[in-house]
Amino acid sequence: MQLSYFRRVAAGGAVAALAFAGVAAFTATPAYAATSKVSVVHGIPDTPVDVYVNGKKTLDNFKPGDVAGPLSLAEGEYDIALTKPGEPVGSAILKVDNAEVPGGANISIAAHLDAAGKPKITPFVNDVSKVDAGKARLIVRHTAAAPAVDVRAGGTPVFKGLTNPKEAKGDVDAGTVKADVVLAGTDTVAIGPADLNLKEGTATIVYAIGSAEGKTLDVVAQTITGLHSAPGGVPSGDGGQAGTGVQTWWYALTGAGVLLLLGGGVRMATARTGRK
Amino acid sequence: MTVRNRGALAALAAGVAALTVATLVACNSQPAGNVGVEEASTLAASATPSAVEGDPSVPVTAGELPAGARIVPPVRLVIPGIDVTATVNAVGINERTNEFEVPPSVDQIGWYRYGPGLETDAGSVVIAGHVDSAKQGRGAFFRLRELDQGDTLTATGSDGKARKYRVVAREEYAKTKIPLERYFARDGKPRLTLITCGGPFDAKARKYRDNIVVTAVPA
Numbered sequence: 001m002q003l004s005y006f007r008r009v010a011a012g013g014a015v016a017a018l019a020f021a022g023v024a025a026f027t028a029t030p031a032y033a034a035t036s037k038v039s040v041v042h043g044i045p046d047t048p049v050d051v052y053v054n055g056k057k058t059l060d061n062f063k064p065g066d067v068a069g070p071l072s073l074a075e076g077e078y079d080i081a082l083t084k085p086g087e088p089v090g091s092a093i094l095k096v097d098n099a100e101v102p103g104g105a106n107i108s109i110a111a112h113l114d115a116a117g118k119p120k121i122t123p124f125v126n127d128v129s130k131v132d133a134g135k136a137r138l139i140v141r142h143t144a145a146a147p148a149v150d151v152r153a154g155g156t157p158v159f160k161g162l163t164n165p166k167e168a169k170g171d172v173d174a175g176t177v178k179a180d181v182v183l184a185g186t187d188t189v190a191i192g193p194a195d196l197n198l199k200e201g202t203a204t205i206v207y208a209i210g211s212a213e214g215k216t217l218d219v220v221a222q223t224i225t226g227l228h229s230a231p232g233g234v235p236s237g238d239g240g241q242a243g244t245g246v247q248t249w250w251y252a253l254t255g256a257g258v259l260l261l262l263g264g265g266v267r268m269a270t271a272r273t274g275r276k
Numbered sequence: 277m278t279v280r281n282r283g284a285l286a287a288l289a290a291g292v293a294a295l296t297v298a299t300l301v302a303c304n305s306q307p308a309g310n311v312g313v314e315e316a317s318t319l320a321a322s323a324t325p326s327a328v329e330g331d332p333s334v335p336v337t338a339g340e341l342p343a344g345a346r347i348v349p350p351v352r353l354v355i356p357g358i359d360v361t362a363t364v365n366a367v368g369i370n371e372r373t374n375e376f377e378v379p380p381s382v383d384q385i386g387w388y389r390y391g392p393g394l395e396t397d398a399g400s401v402v403i404a405g406h407v408d409s410a411k412q413g414r415g416a417f418f419r420l421r422e423l424d425q426g427d428t429l430t431a432t433g434s435d436g437k438a439r440k441y442r443v444v445a446r447e448e449y450a451k452t453k454i455p456l457e458r459y460f461a462r463d464g465k466p467r468l469t470l471i472t473c474g475g476p477f478d479a480k481a482r483k484y485r486d487n488i489v490v491t492a493v494p495a
Contacts, residue, residue: 041339059334067339133460134369134390174390176344197344200390201462204342220339226463228390230456232374236473237484239408242418243477250298257294264287271281 036105039069043112043143043209044119045216049082052089061085065209067222075103080121082111096121108222110207112143115164117211122165126203128224131171133231136198138206139169145211148184153177153196160184174200181208181217191217201228311425312445316491319444320400320464347393348433353385353403355429358419364403364431376471382406382415391460394433399462403431404471410482417472421446421488428495431468441468441492448474448486459489468492 040051042064051059051068059068078099081092094111099121101107106126114120124141131137140151142162151159151168154177159168161184180192191208198204203224210216350364367377367386379386385405392399406415427443449455459469468491475486 059336062336065339066336068334068336071334133374134371194341197342199342199345202342206341207339219341221341222339223342228460228462230460231369231376231388233451233456234376234378234404234471234473234487235373235483236376236378236404236417236471236487237407237409237415238482239410239413239415240477240479240482240484241414242407242421242474243484244475253294254298257291257298260287260291260294262291264284264289264291267284267287268281271284 034075034103035072036075036101036103036107037070038073038101039067039071039108039222041108041110041112041143041207041220041222042066042068043110043207043220045113045210045214045218047093047119048085049093049111050085050087052079052081052083052092054079055081055089057089065218065220067220070106073101076101080109082121094119094121099123106224108205110141110143110165112165112207112209113145113211115145115147117145117213120165124167124205126205126224127169128203128227130229131201131203131227133229134174134200135171136174136200137169137171137203137227138196138198139167139203141165141167141205141207144208144217145213146183146190146208146217147212149181149190149208150184151179151181153179157182172198174198179206191219194219199223199225201225203227310445310447312443312491313447316445316447316489317458319467319491319493320458320461346395348395348435348437349389349393350387350401350403350431351434352432353429354432355423355427357427357429358422360416360419360429362405362416376402376404378404378406382409382412385416388460392462392466394431394437394439396466398466399464400459400467400469401431402460402469402471407472407474407484407488415472417470417488420470420472420490421448421474423470423490429468429492440495442495443490443492445489445491447489447491449489450475450486451484454487454489466494 042062045064048061048063050057051062062068078101079097080099081089081095083089083092106128108124108126110122140159142149142164148161148163150157162168176195176197178193179196181190182188183190205222207220209220210218349366353364354361362383362385364385364387365379366389367379368389370377385403388402392401394401405417407417408415423443423446425443429441430438432438470490472488473484474488475484477484
C-alpha cells in the first residue's frame with residue numbers, strides 16, 4: 001500500500017457527515033431502482049436487542065458487534081425500534097419514526113452511542129460507486145462515545161479530526177495496512193493497531209464503537225463487494241510477428257500486378273490491331 | 277510470335293503471379309475467426325444465485341475486520357496443442373497506464389491477482405501473456421489464436437493441484453471494443469480467460485489492433 005497516495009486522498013477532505021437530512025437529499029438524485037439495500041450495524045456495547053421494522057420483528061437477539069443484512073427495502077418511510085430481547089415493541093429502548101429510505105441506495109443504519117454516551121441511531125449512505133482497478137475503498141465512521149480522533153495507517157494520520165457521527169473515506173491501493181485510531185492530534189492510541197485487509201474492488205467500512213470512558217472502544221466492520229473495475233486494457237505484444245491483415249508491401253505488389261496485367265493486355269491488343 | 281507479343285505475355289504472366297501471391301498472403305493474413313462467442317457470453321451472464329425473494333431471515337454476520345481470503349494462484353500453465361508450458365506470475369495493474377501488467381519477460385505469463393484464483397466457484401480467472409515482443413521475439417501466447425473449441429489445457433495452482441480446462445471460445449476484438457468487464461467479472465460460471473494481442477500490427481505505434489481472448493471451462 002502506498003501511503004503517499006493514501007494521504008493525498010485523505011487530504012482531499014473526503015470527510016462527510018450524513019444524518020437523516022443527508023439521506024433525504026439522496027432521494028433528489030434519480031433512482032434507478034425502487035428498492036434499497038439496507039444493513040444494520042450494532043455498535044452499542046453490552047446490549048443485545050430485537051430490531052423491529054414497522055412494528056414487525058426483523059432481527060432477533062441482535063448482538064453488539066454484529067452486522068445484519070443487507071435487506072432489500074422498498075423506497076419509503078420506516079419506523080425502526082430496538083427492544084431488549086423478548087420485550088414488546090411498545091417498550092422500545094431506542095426508536096426512530098419515519099426514517100426515510102430512498103430508492104436505489106445502499107444504506108447502513110448504525111445503532112451506536114453518541115459522543116456523550118447516549119444510544120442513538122444514525123443512517124449512513126454507503127458509497128458503492130466503482131473503484132478503479134487495483135484500488136479498494138476505506139470508509140471509517142466515528143460512532144463511539146469518544147472525542148475527535150485521527151485514523152492512522154502505518155503510523156501516519158490519514159483521516160484527521162473525525163468526530164461522532166461522521167465518516168471519512170478514500171480509495172486506496174488494495175492490500176493490507178496496519179491501522180490504528182488515536183485521539184485527534186496525539187499519539188494516544190484509542191483503538192488498535194489492527195491489520196486491515198483492504199481487498200481490491202471492495203469497500204471496507206470500519207465503525208469505531210463503544211465508549212472511551214467505559215473502556216469498551218472497539219471496531220465493527222462491514223464489507224461491500226462487487227465495486228471492481230476492469231483494467232484499462234491488456235497490452236501484450238509489440239513485436240508484430242503475429243500481425244494479421246495485409247501490410248504496405250501487399251498493396252504495392254497488388255498494384256504492380258494490376259499494372260502489369262493492364263500493360264501486357266494493352267500491348268497485346270495494340271500488337272494485334274497493328275498487324276491487321 | 278513477335279518480340280512485342282512475347283513481352284506482353286511476360287508482363288501478363290508477371291501480373292498474374294503478383295496477384296496470386298497477394299491473394300495467398302491476404303488469405304493467410306485473415307484472423308482465424310471467432311468461435312464460441314455465444315458460449316462465452318452465456319458463461320458471464322449466468323448470475324450467481326442471489327437470496328431468495330421474500331426470504332424472511334436476514335443474514336447476520338460478526339462485524340469482524342475482513343480476513344485474507346484463501347486464494348489459489350495459478351503458477352504453471354500447460355497447453356499441449358500449441359506447445360505452451362509457462363510460468364505464471366501474480367500481477368496487477370500498471371500504476372501509470374491503468375492497464376494489465378503483463379510480465380515483461382515474454383516466456384512468462386501473468387495472472388490477474390485481484391480477480392479469482394483457481395479455487396473459485398464463480399467468475400473469471402484471467403491469465404494474459406505476450407504474443408511477441410520487438411526485443412525478445414515470440415512470446416508464450418504466440419500461437420494462442422490457433423486454439424479451438426475442445427482443446428484442453430492444464431493450470432497448476434500454488435497448492436500443487438493440476439486443474440484441467442476445456443476451450444469453449446476463441447474471440448478477437450478490437451482493443452477499443454473488447455468487453456473487458458465481462459472477462460474480468462467476478463461472477464458468472466467459473467472459467468479461465470486467456471488474453472493476448474493479435475490482429476493487424478501498427479508498426480509505427482508498435483501495437484496490435486486487437487486482443488485475442490480464449491475462454492475455457494473446468495473439464
